[in-house]
Structure formats: structure tokens, C-alpha cells
């Protein structure tokens with residue numbers, strides 16, 4: 001058993017290593033064939049038309065916002081229970097960020113609150129241009145309820161599916177964009193599959209795809225049909241807008257394509273370990289993560305909530321006791337609006353009470369592909385000793 005059991009970590013096989021080495025020995029380290037292969041593998045898996053690989057999910061969220069034409073002072077709304085990147089992408093565009101409090105059971109953005117906030121925003125003429133639902137822990141938001149609101153109020157939906165590759169919603173893969181304009185995955189090592197660093201934007205809309213491809217690489221096109229005026233010749237390119245260097249390398253993409261082949265096994269093992277947590281944690285003074293019948297989680301995270309009024313120990317004491325025993329518990333997430341930077345933008349503690357209450361009670365237990373059953377039993381034993 002490992003001396004320290006991390007909450008998440010990558011799994012790298014010999015097949016993964018061989019795929020990366022093959023690229024290192026090839027002609028192309030970037031902008032070669034591995035990128036297209038990885039994009040195709042993800043698009044096929046998700047049943048979506050287009051996929052654009054980039055250097056991180058943060059970069060993916062940024063260019064998705066730009067493709068949605070989010071600009072200065074335009075409102076972007078997201079969940080407070082997320083990593084800061086889901087909100088920062090709006091600020092990069094000069095947008096005004098606001099939050100929609102979470103559902104007390106799924107910890108995803110609460111659609112009833114979203115609806116109320118939209119009605120108010122319509123009266124004040126402050127409707128959002130972009131809404132970023134975050135599929136927390138790998139469980140999809142209620143997208144079928146969000147899509148009609150997007151229609152009615154005219155906002156673009158960008159799914160932050162950083163946790164959720166391999167998950168399903170209403171029997172279809174997360175990322176198929178049936179109920180959204182774009183979806184974003186992260187390939188950071190703690191996520192479901194990894195490329196070291198990396199991200200991807202998925203969409204079914206060709207104009208968005210063309211724009212995303214340009215924004216990934218300096219706003220430059222080499223396609224004569226996109227140019228203003230005639231091409232000067234085979235060397236010619238045009239910069240049509242202000243883009244970035246957000247490209248993924250072929251080294252990373254080869255790892256990603258190899259990891260895609262392992263994705264079903266990754267999710268199956270996570271599901272099995274999650275089922276086992278549900279079984280072993282029965283009867284403890286904690287809340288287990290509620291699963292909506294429309295969603296099949298990819299199980300990026302397994303979050304419990306402590307019933308603090310029945311416990312001798314504080315939230316922090318439970319957390320520290322587990323850490324002292326070599327268990328890499330973590331806390332996802334510190335509500336974004338309570339971060340000093342967001343406080344400086346005018347947010348205050350108390351603004352999103354459900355996310356704040358959740359933060360006072362939540363603990364992420366370790367869950368990853370290579371975690372052993374012995375390690376899981378040890379975690380459960382330590383937790384039980386702590387809580388009873």
C-alpha cells in the first residue's frame with residue numbers, strides 16, 4: 001500500500017509510453033498527425049462533429065468564450081462550486097462574471113435559481129451572454145432544463161466538462177453537445193484521462209469550429225476560402241483576429257489518443273470503486289453524493305459531507321486526521337466568489353450560501369484508477385474511526 005494515497009492521479013501504461021516515444025522518433029513534435037488522431041478519437045467517442053485540442057482546459061474555456069463573442073462588460077454566469085478557471089475565462093474577455101448557487105444534492109448549478117436569476121436579469125437588462133454549467137465530480141448538470149432557457153433568453157452554453165469525459169447524460173456521452181453550443185474537457189493528470197497538460201473544445205457548429213481553430217493559433221488561417229481577397233500563393237496566410245498560441249504538442253496528443261483507448265476501463269474502475277464507497281460508508285454520519293437518474297458520472301471525485309452537529313470533531317480536525325494517516329483527502333471547491341481576487345471585484349461571503357455551506361462540510365476522498373481495494377478499505381477504516 002502506498003504511504004500516501006492521493007485523491008487523484010494518472011495511470012500511464014507501457015502502451016501510453018510507446019505511443020509517446022513513437023512521436024519523439026517521428027518528424028512531427030507539434031502540428032503533426034497525432035493531433036488530428038486524438039481529436040477524431042474524442043469526437044467519435046462523444047458523437048460530436050468537431051473537436052479542437054488545446055494546451056489546457058483553461059485555454060479551451062478562453063477560446064470558447066471568444067468564439068461565443070463574449071466581450072467587454074458582457075455577463076458570464078457559472079457555478080461558484082468550481083475551479084477558478086470556469087470564471088476566469090470570462091474575465092480574460094473583459095466580461096462581468098456572476099454566479100448561480102448550487103443545488104444542495106448534486107452540487108451542480110441549481111437550474112431553479114438560474115431561472116429566477118434570468119427573470120430578474122431580463123428586467124434589469126443584464127441577461128448573460130454565456131452560461132458555463134460545470135459538471136461537478138463528473139455528473140452532468142441538468143442540460144435538458146438549461147437548453148430551453150438558453151433558447152428563451154438567448155445565451156450561449158459552454159459546458160465545463162473538465163471532470164466528465166466518459167460520463168453520460170440521458171444515455172449519450174457528455175461532450176455530444178446535444179444541449180449546448182460547446183463543451184470543454186481537461187486532460188490534467190488528476191482528471192479522467194491525461195496528456196500532462198491539455199484540453200479540448202467540442203462543438204457541432206462549423207462556424208464555431210473554424211473560429212476555435214484560428215484562435216488556437218494566433219488568429220491565423222491558411223485556408224483561401226476564409227481569406228479576405230485573393231491568396232498570394234502557397235506561402236500565404238492571413239491573421240483575421242487576435243488569437244493565441246494555445247496549441248497542444250503531438251507528444252501530448254499521442255498520449256491522449258492512447259489514453260482514449262483506456263477510457264472505458266478507467267470509468268468502469270472508478271464506478272466500481274464509487275459503488276464500493278457507497279456500500280462501505282453506509283451508516284456513517286455523512287452525506288453520500290446524490291446521483292440524478294439522468295446522469296451516469298465519470299466519477300472524477302467522490303465527495304462526502306460531514307454531519308457536523310452529530311460529530312465531536314470539526315471539519316478541519318477530520319480532514320487533518322485523515323491527512324496524518326497518509327490519506328490525500330482534498331476539498332473541491334473553495335467557492336470561487338470567496339477568493340480574495342473575486343472579493344476585490346465586489347463579491348461577499350454570504351452571496352451564494354448553498355456553496356458556502358457545502359464548503360464547510362465537504363471532503364473529497366481518494367478515487368483513481370490505480371487505487372487498490374486495500375487502500376480503499378484503509379481509507380474507510382480510518383474515516384469510521386474518526387467519525388464514530
Ligand SMILES: *Cc1c(COP(=O)(O)O)cnc(C)c1O
Pocket residue numbers: 056057058059082083085086134160162163185186187188197198199
Ligand atoms: C481542472 C479544471 C479546469 C482547468 O483545467 P486545466 O486543464 O488545468 O486548465 C477547469 N475547470 C474545472 C471544473 C476543472 O476541474
